[in-house]
Amino acid sequence: MSKPGLMPVEDALDQLLAMANEQRLPDSEPVPLNEARGRVLASDLVATLDLPPWPNSAMDGYALNLADLHRQPLSVSQRVYAGLAPDALLPGTCARIFTGAPLPNGANCVEMQENTEVLEDGRVRFLQPLKVGQNIRAQGQENRVGDTLLRAGKRLGPFELAVAAGQGMTHLPVVRRPRVALLSTGDELVEPGQPLRPGSIYNSNRTLLDHWLRELGCEVIDAGILPDRPAQTRLKLEQLQVAADLILTTGGVSAGDADCLGQVLRDNGKPLLWKLAIKPGKPLTVGHFGTVPVIGLPGNPTSALVTFGLLARPYLLRIQGVEEVMPLSFTVNAGFDWAKPGSRREYLRVRLEGGQAALYPNQSSGVLLGATWADGLVEIPENSTLRMGDPLRFIPFSELF
Ligand SMILES: Nc1nc2c(c(=O)[nH]1)N[C@H]1C(S)=C(S)[C@@H](COP(=O)(O)OP(=O)(O)OC[C@H]3O[C@@H](n4cnc5c(N)ncnc54)[C@H](O)[C@@H]3O)O[C@H]1N2
Numbered sequence: 445m446s447k448p449g450l451m452p453v454e455d456a457l458d459q460l461l462a463m464a465n466e467q468r469l470p471d472s473e474p475v476p477l478n479e480a481r482g483r484v485l486a487s488d489l490v491a492t493l494d495l496p497p498w499p500n501s502a503m504d505g506y507a508l509n510l511a512d513l514h515r516q517p518l519s520v521s522q523r524v525y526a527g528l529a530p531d532a533l534l535p536g537t538c539a540r541i542f543t544g545a546p547l548p549n550g551a552n553c554v555e556m557q558e559n560t561e562v563l564e565d566g567r568v569r570f571l572q573p574l575k576v577g578q579n580i581r582a583q584g585q586e587n588r589v590g591d592t593l594l595r596a597g598k599r600l601g602p603f604e605l606a607v608a609a610g611q612g613m614t615h616l617p618v619v620r621r622p623r624v625a626l627l628s629t630g631d632e633l634v635e636p637g638q639p640l641r642p643g644s645i646y647n648s649n650r651t652l653l654d655h656w657l658r659e660l661g662c663e664v665i666d667a668g669i670l671p672d673r674p675a676q677t678r679l680k681l682e683q684l685q686v687a688a689d690l691i692l693t694t695g696g697v698s699a700g701d702a703d704c705l706g707q708v709l710r711d712n713g714k715p716l717l718w719k720l721a722i723k724p725g726k727p728l729t730v731g732h733f734g735t736v737p738v739i740g741l742p743g744n745p746t747s748a749l750v751t752f753g754l755l756a757r758p759y760l761l762r763i764q765g766v767e768e769v770m771p772l773s774f775t776v777n778a779g780f781d782w783a784k785p786g787s788r789r790e791y792l793r794v795r796l797e798g799g800q801a802a803l804y805p806n807q808s809s810g811v812l813l814g815a816t817w818a819d820g821l822v823e824i825p826e827n828s829t830l831r832m833g834d835p836l837r838f839i840p841f842s843e844l845f
Pocket residue numbers: 628629630632633645646647648649650694695696697698699700703724725726727741742743744745747809810
């Protein structure tokens with residue numbers, strides 16, 4: 445049970461995905477393969493070629509017909525390199541053949557050269573028992589014409605793009621990039637390159653999220669830094685709603701006097717979520733400004749990181765049509781004791797050491813450096829204590845990109 449008044453993480457995720465299902469991007473565009481990485485396939489990829497297109501040799505060696513084996517040694521009637529179209533196999537002979545080369549008609553077996561002996565007159569003796577089909581890669585063993593190779597909604601990485609290349613494709617239809625307006629809020633923020641004033645800090649969240657959004661296929665509209673002023677906040681959101689599919693903000697969502705992003709959303713917009721049973725990240729605020737969805741991440745860098753990775757990321761993938769939006773996770777053993785149960789589900793930065801999860805020593809949500817040290821997050825359920833060695837859910841950071 446979460447603390448009363450705080451929304452459990454599952455409920456927040458359900459609400460975000462329900463919102464994403466209403467906001468799926470309908471448009472697609474063809475893009476060259478070398479620009480398609482990280483994009484989402486807009487329609488099924490159907491094979492136009494059998495792969496392999498013809499039976500071929502899996503080994504460097506000799507192609508023969510087993511019916512001829514009783515007359516061995518066999519003379520070599522042709523040499524078949526990859527890229528050549530062979531003649532039919534002359535009865536009573538074998539063909540020198542190389543890996544990937546098409547199998548001559550009439551051959552039904554390939555023997556690797558290591559298991560043969562070449563006599564002085566050039567004939568070949570086969571030294572091991574042989575079987576029909578041995579070392580032959582059948583036509584269509586990977587796929588047949590008309591097979592669906594990739595489904596719409598698949599995120600395209602090197603494997604998927606290589607499959608498309610194997611079909612001779614130069615372009616793929618992908619869902620248009622979500623346009624995300626990225627807005628940092630806080631009077632204290634200064635961009636790197638600018639002089640620091642007393643009381644100011646550099647804006648690190650913008651860099652974190654700008655890169656992460658691009659990894660997730662988004663186009664980023666850099667909306668800059670917004671001071672903690674309600675009127676300016678309202679005006680900025682009004683301007684951004686015209687151009688953006690989503691307004692993503694950091695900071696200004698907790699309960700302080702200067703936390704005006706959340707306040708403006710609650711007063712002017714339609715808040716959907718606020719106050720989650722998650723640590724770090726409790727003040728995550730989700731709503732609409734006009735018709736545009738707004739995800740307001742907390743300003744603390746690790747709160748922004750955790751809530752973006754676990755909640756905003758699934759939203760952004762789902763609006764692009766991705767079904768499987770949850771990161772893979774697995775069970776590891778705690779390399780620490782956890783004596784004090786919390787009312788929020790807690791995500792800790794850990795490194796896997798000797799099969800156990802070791803904690804970064806400072807788990808403050810204001811400390812970003814732990815994320816560069818860690819391999820991922822472990823999840824401590826609400827109201828739980830742990831002993832060293834207890835099982836825990838581990839989410840690798842690599843799953844969050
Ligand atoms: N009275 C209460 N105070 C706070 C509560 C609460 O429930 N009651 N919640 C705390 C929690 S939990 C969090 S998390 C923070 C989140 O606050 P905000 O989202 O309003 O964020 P800010 O106050 O604007 O900033 C928090 C912290 O992060 C730094 N920051 C902000 N933006 C950036 C940026 N772009 N790059 C680097 N660092 C940034 C900022 O300077 C602050 O130090 O509220 C607690 N308070």
